[in-house]
Amino acid sequence: MPEKAPWITYRPELRVLDCTIRDGGLINNHQFPDEFVRAVYEACIGAGMDYMEVGYKNSARLFPKDEFGPWKHCDESDLQRVFHDCDPEKTGLKLTAMADAGKCEWKTQIVPCDQSPLDMIRVAFYAHQVYEAVEMIQYATELGYETSANLMAVSSISENEIDAVLNAIKKTPTQIMVIVDSFGHMYREQVDILYAKYFEVMHDAGKEIGIHANNNMQLAFANTIEAIILGANLADSTMGGIGRGAGNCPTELLLGFLRNPKFRLRPVVKLLQEYIEPLRKNLVWGPLLPYNITGQLNRHPRAAIKFLGSDKKQQYLDFFDEIVTDI
């Protein structure tokens, strides 16, 4: 076991990954202006973040460019335009993109690491896609990237399936396996159980554990610090908690918990005021009641997203009755 975190000290090896653009983009089809993305980038540097996930490397065939903005595909030309001056050795901030198994043309979309501003490819997959994920991890590693394995919707699959995935991933060269609570369904006890399970397999293979929590039940921050206390060394967060549905672990809370003096809250507060809060005029995210309910029921948030986008969005009782009787 790694040394557990006594409450008032810190682990230097704990890194924070901002996924504001990548996960937040799920509520605006990744149509952030360059200036916005750049502001997040500057805030990440100022705040002492370790990684910034700038979007998905997903297929323009599946996600057409007339509907989706540049951060859905992370074409190298877009990356070069916005991050031409990125220099992790100077800033401490590495860039990452997520590639979804089944949605990414990875053999063409991922170029050699030394030709890209990206340092890491995070491979997201459902359990049944694990063998494509293994190939993607292998491919990205050969191109020179750090990688992570992000098994999604882990609360909806069986122990046997989780074991099968862990055993496949442990043989890959990936550095990190991330606990991903896609539906925002997990309580602390489940974080504990999954952490122990992931750790048991991954530790011997020299890999670390990460945490990506969703906020359906206002537990994203709590579950993130729980995983950190247990020993997770990569924590995902977003500015203002922005993200699909209920959103993610808010960076402004996470940095307040961390004791490493390299993290600074002020640049985050500035970004929230100038860029994130103004988005609320047109976009909705956060742990609203319909997301509380889908989280409790271990369901994908899509029904809640649809409901909150409809004219009936204040008729909570209709939503409750519909989803509860639909089980």
Added chain:
Amino acid sequence: MPEKAPWITYRPELRVLDCTIRDGGLINNHQFPDEFVRAVYEACIGAGMDYMEVGYKNSARLFPKDEFGPWKHCDESDLQRVFHDCDPEKTGLKLTAMADAGKCEWKTQIVPCDQSPLDMIRVAFYAHQVYEAVEMIQYATELGYETSANLMAVSSISENEIDAVLNAIKKTPTQIMVIVDSFGHMYREQVDILYAKYFEVMHDAGKEIGIHANNNMQLAFANTIEAIILGANLADSTMGGIGRGAGNCPTELLLGFLRNPKFRLRPVVKLLQEYIEPLRKNLVWGPLLPYNITGQLNRHPRAAIKFLGSDKKQQYLDFFDEIVTDI
């Protein structure tokens, strides 16, 4: 130690206390119309709640009736008007009021229990007021009430002070000592430490532990379930999380966690739709950034409340700079 809660079962002795009117009243000077209070009452019965805290028994001299509504004082005439038909044996719902040490004329305001719809008096106090609290508990007990001892702002006092309070309270006839995180400053570890400390003294005295969490850091629900897992048998919550500043543990989340089939979510959802959400037109509560910051700093939320009531309420950076440099 009481039996710990395995994740998927329940403890029948775990009770939930609704403090929607009492704590929510702190943001509207307790000026809820009778119809609103009655709707909360009906929802509590429908949801299977064990207690409803209908307000404060606080002094009309300190809180004049031309400024504060009836639920700041809980005069017996107001209680009789709204709760004339209350019958805990039939409904399972007992009524409680909070009395603040130093703010309550308890010798006149608290009448014999058999002349009141109230079943319980919760005595709230700061550490330096513990000897008045002891007298209040004694007095209310003699009048026939259940009581609880709610030491406020526990995150801001020393271990020695906590020990002194616990040792004074253990000698009283109160049934419950409540862990109160007034500033919303506590992480799970602190809940664990305080629970163990309270339990060690109270268990031998035959008393139980309760939890009242504030939501400054989006941890009210997480900290409440943590205390429940440890063995706390009284959990406070409010509808929609309404309450002063960042608010409280939301009932809609707590009931989703509890496995006792007597709890039902639908009446809560109905109340949220019809009564609680409409309040947001005029009232603001929830874990907004200024409350995140006061919570992290272990400060009373009053500076954040003042800021959010001002014209500058979106100038987060001004608030941050002011409060951080003010330490």
